[in-house]
Amino acid sequence: YSSWLHKKDASKLIVFCNGWGMDGSAFAHLHSDHFDVLMLYDYTVFPDRYDLKEIASNYSQVSLVSWSIGVWAGQKLFSSQEEFLRRTIAVNGTLCPMHDTLGIPEAIFEGTLQNYDEAGRKKFYHRMCREKTIYKYFLQNQPERSIQNQLGELTALKKILDCTPAEESLYQQTLITDHDLVVPTANQLQYWQDTRTRTT
Numbered sequence: 001y002s003s004w005l006h007k008k009d010a011s012k013l014i015v016f017c018n019g020w021g022m023d024g025s026a027f028a029h030l031h032s033d034h035f036d037v038l039m040l041y042d043y044t045v046f047p048d049r050y051d052l053k054e055i056a057s058n059y060s061q062v063s064l065v066s067w068s069i070g071v072w073a074g075q076k077l078f079s080s081q082e083e084f085l086r087r088t089i090a091v092n093g094t095l096c097p098m099h100d101t102l103g104i105p106e107a108i109f110e111g112t113l114q115n116y117d118e119a120g121r122k123k124f125y126h127r128m129c130r131e132k133t134i135y136k137y138f139l140q141n142q143p144e145r146s147i148q149n150q151l152g153e154l155t156a157l158k159k160i161l162d163c164t165p166a167e168e169s170l171y172q173q174t175l176i177t178d179h180d181l182v183v184p185t186a187n188q189l190q191y192w193q194d195t196r197t198r199t200t
Contacts, residue, residue, distance in 0.1 A: 001040055001042045002039065002040050003023075003038075003039055003041075003119065004036065005013075005027055005030075005037065005084045006037040008036065010035050011034075011059060011060045011061070012034060012036070012062075012063070013036045013055070013056070013061070014032070014035045014036070014037045014038070014053075014062075014064075014065055015038050015040065015062065015064050015074075015078075015139065016038065016065050016067075016070075017040050017065070017066035017070030017077070018039055018070050019045070019067045019068030019069050019093075020150070020153060021150040021153060021154070022145075023041055023143045024041070025141045025144055026138055029037070029141070038055070040070070042145075043069070043073055043153060043157045044152055046073070046076070046156070046157075047077070049077055050077040050078065051077075052081045054082075058086040061086045062086060063085065063088070064078060064087070064089070064170075064172045065089045066089070066171075067092060068097075069097050069157065070091075071094075071164070072093065072097045072161065072164075073153070074168065074170075074171075075170055076160065078170060079168075087172060088170050089173045090174045091175045092171070092177055092180050092183055092188065094166075094178060094187070094188055094191040095163065096162075096164070096191060097183070098158070099163060099187070101160055101187055101188055102163070102190060102191040103163075103183060103191070104182065104187075105184070105187075116126055117147065118147065121147055122139075124182075125139065127181040128181070129180050148193060176192070
């Protein structure tokens with residue numbers, strides 16, 4: 001799916017590839033004074049590509065920001081369309097999203113699939129947010145998606161997730177937090193080491 005987080009005829013566009021199970025609820029409060037923001041999310045039915053040409057023609061500059069599994073999705077959708085992208089940033093994700101040393105460990109991925117009920121969802125959100133105040137805020141602005149809907153997306157992703165070498169990445173910059181409990185920080189650092197990407 002795609003939807004506009006911000007659309008006010010700005011001259012610049014950010015394409016935001018959201019993470020698994022998300023929608024725009026947790027991001028609606030973020031201001032965007034100089035950019036329109038187009039969000040892609042829910043990868044249950046994954047397209048072969050997302051054609052940027054027509055969209056890009058309306059903007060002087062298009063940037064890609066991808067988060068978590070959205071990093072993998074952005075690579076799949078836009079790797080053949082780099083000429084339309086001025087800046088590309090990966091946030092807390094890799095191009096091997098289900099991998100014991102380079103992404104989410106397979107046992108954790110499978111455990112999320114097998115135990116995703118209301119308690120499992122809150123546990124996942126807590127791991128994602130970590131800090132109590134952020135977690136509390138997130139729960140007040142959590143995705144408006146059912147457990148079955150999110151589970152359907154994760155099931156579909158498991159069937160198609162693959163591993164792309166970091167040297168083939170379209171991302172110019174990676175942002176990695178110190179204590180990511182979803183895509184372990186150590187695995188992200190291991191994946192992105194020795195690439196042309198600048199890790200922060």
